[in-house]
Amino acid sequence: MKKAIITVVGKDTVGILAKTCAFLAENGINILDISQTVVQGYFSMMMIVDVEGAVRPFGDVADGLAKIGDDLGLQAKCQKAEIFEKMHRI
Amino acid sequence: MINLSEAIETNKMIQDENLDVRTITMGVSLLDCADSSLETCCANIYAKLLSCAGRLVKTGEAISRDFGIPIVNKRVSITPAAIVGASCCKRPEDYVEIARTLDRAACELGVNFLGGFSAVVAKGMTPADELLIRSIPEAMAATERICSSVNVGSTKTGIDMDAVRLMGEIVKATAERTKDADSLGCAKLVVLCNAPDDNPFMAGAFHGVSEGDAVINVGVSGPGVVKYALEQVRGADFETLCETIKKTAFKITRVGQLVAQEASKRLGVPFGIIDLSLAPTPAVGDSVADILKEIGLAHPGAPGTTAALALLNDQVKKGGVMASSYVGGLSGAFIPVSEDQGMIDAVEAGALTIEKLEAMTCVCSVGLDMIAIPGATSAATIAGIIADEAAIGMVNQKTTAVRIIPVIGKDVGESVEFGGLLGHAPVMPVNSFDCERFVARRGRIPAPIHSFKN
Numbered sequence: 001m002k003k004a005i006i007t008v009v010g011k012d013t014v015g016i017l018a019k020t021c022a023f024l025a026e027n028g029i030n031i032l033d034i035s036q037t038v039v040q041g042y043f044s045m046m047m048i049v050d051v052e053g054a055v056r057p058f059g060d061v062a063d064g065l066a067k068i069g070d071d072l073g074l075q076a077k078c079q080k081a082e083i084f085e086k087m088h089r090i
Numbered sequence: 091m092i093n094l095s096e097a098i099e100t101n102k103m104i105q106d107e108n109l110d111v112r113t114i115t116m117g118v119s120l121l122d123c124a125d126s127s128l129e130t131c132c133a134n135i136y137a138k139l140l141s142c143a144g145r146l147v148k149t150g151e152a153i154s155r156d157f158g159i160p161i162v163n164k165r166v167s168i169t170p171a172a173i174v175g176a177s178c179c180k181r182p183e184d185y186v187e188i189a190r191t192l193d194r195a196a197c198e199l200g201v202n203f204l205g206g207f208s209a210v211v212a213k214g215m216t217p218a219d220e221l222l223i224r225s226i227p228e229a230m231a232a233t234e235r236i237c238s239s240v241n242v243g244s245t246k247t248g249i250d251m252d253a254v255r256l257m258g259e260i261v262k263a264t265a266e267r268t269k270d271a272d273s274l275g276c277a278k279l280v281v282l283c284n285a286p287d288d289n290p291f292m293a294g295a296f297h298g299v300s301e302g303d304a305v306i307n308v309g310v311s312g313p314g315v316v317k318y319a320l321e322q323v324r325g326a327d328f329e330t331l332c333e334t335i336k337k338t339a340f341k342i343t344r345v346g347q348l349v350a351q352e353a354s355k356r357l358g359v360p361f362g363i364i365d366l367s368l369a370p371t372p373a374v375g376d377s378v379a380d381i382l383k384e385i386g387l388a389h390p391g392a393p394g395t396t397a398a399l400a401l402l403n404d405q406v407k408k409g410g411v412m413a414s415s416y417v418g419g420l421s422g423a424f425i426p427v428s429e430d431q432g433m434i435d436a437v438e439a440g441a442l443t444i445e446k447l448e449a450m451t452c453v454c455s456v457g458l459d460m461i462a463i464p465g466a467t468s469a470a471t472i473a474g475i476i477a478d479e480a481a482i483g484m485v486n487q488k489t490t491a492v493r494i495i496p497v498i499g500k501d502v503g504e505s506v507e508f509g510g511l512l513g514h515a516p517v518m519p520v521n522s523f524d525c526e527r528f529v530a531r532r533g534r535i536p537a538p539i540h541s542f543k544n
Contacts, residue, residue, distance in 0.1 A: 005097055007097050007098065007101055035093065035094045036094070044098055046093075062155060075105075077101060079156070079158035083158065083159060086345065086348040087100055087344050087345060088100070089092075
């Protein structure tokens with residue numbers, strides 16, 4: 001398993017999760033966990049995904065996701081999980 | 091399992107608070123490139139650099155993309171060039187040829203700076219060391235990406251005052267030789283005491299002879315992150331203040347450690363050290379001065395500055411040491427003037443003087459850094475400033491450095507623009523009383539008593 005973390009933040013709108021999930025499915029990426037909140041119209045979402053079976057290189061997946069974010073006026077990122085694990089766990 | 095708020099916190103540090111990895115610096119030994127023919131030596135150097143560091147920039151970019159963390163600089167440091175060229179360089183011009191070769195290699199590798207056009211002369215200069223030092227003004231003018239450093243003293247050896255005097259002249263000559271670019275050559279030249287062998291930061295980076303064939307050293311940064319964390323505990327007691335800095339430094343350094351290990355693995359080069367430094371840039375929100383202000387000073391330079399900086403420097407180390415398996419380099423808060431908007435503001439407001447900066451260098455890394463002084467300043471005065479800084483380093487068993495720019499044709503009240511990461515600087519006044527008879531003395535200052543530990 002190769003874990004990555006997807007974060008999407010910005011103004012809430014219809015279809016954020018749908019579009020993100022569709023993109024992940026097309027690219028062979030399995031979702032392990034999702035958490036999200038909407039506070040005062042501000043959307044924050046995090047997914048833990050497994051990119052082991054991804055059909056495209058990791059950098060391309062990250063770029064594709066960023067583009068979906070741009071189209072929706074949000075910031076969408078896909079980063080390898082180690083950066084978060086290293087920073088927040090000993 | 092990582093939770094949403096932790097993921098958002100990390101990305102906020104990167105996006106809003108300028109968290110980045112400041113540099114991945116590959117140290118490369120050029121000891122095996124030495125030859126009695128200058129041409130062969132240069133060919134060896136070029137080939138070795140390309141074979142060792144050929145994938146450095148691309149690998150850095152790939153790591154940056156995978157983890158979503160900016161890696162600002164990819165750089166190379168080399169064995170002090172004075173040693174590499176010792177058997178083939180008979181004139182200063184020969185060393186300039188080596189500098190040109192290094193510049194070509196740096197350009198081909200795509201690194202923005204290559205450090206190590208250096209001489210380590212803490213106790214005395216060999217003829218080769220002196221030739222290299224005398225070649226510095228021309229080498230700085232003839233190259234774009236080469237950084238030069240000269241180590242003139244150490245706690246163990248004392249201070250080589252002959253080298254100090256010579257460096258006063260060389261700094262002046264470098265300023266003169268690059269006067270068309272506001273004496274920019276001096277921004278790439280630093281005079282050190284107790285220079286570390288594994289420093290990843292320019293302009294003082296070189297790959298010391300105590301190092302292996304190649305190594306990956308990483309310099310982390312993140313003054314903006316510390317500043318933001320301190321905003322959240324405004325007015326709190328010193329315990330809270332220190333704990334907040336420590337925890338933040340820990341988080342920043344863990345990212346550096348991750349990047350260093352990843353770079354080491356992907357490049358097949360051993361991991362050397364993490365340099366725990368708060369390195370500012372001229373960008374808004376990326377300032378060490380702003381942290382000092384957040385701690386409670388109207389401007390750096392106000393009474394209390396040295397204490398605040400000492401506290402900051404110590405907490406950064408305490409947090410960082412826990413977060414990394416190997417720590418080295420300079421490791422401390424940097425206080426350059428031109429590279430930190432808050433420092434520039436403090437100078438322009440009249441709060442910060444060279445003398446106060448000198449006091450600040452007693453408690454942090456590294457020294458008088460990126461300070462523009464009047465072009466008319468004499469070589470003896472510059473040597474005097476270098477001697478003072480070296481003495482602070484020697485006695486306090488720490489690295490100190492001088493990177494000052496006597497801007498030819500400019501005086502106090504004017505300012506100078508270096509551009510990019512080097513920033514801009516107001517020309518600062520220098521104490522004009524004479525020290526000529528002091529620096530004219532020959533020989534060296536003996537090592538201090540507390541260096542005799544055997």
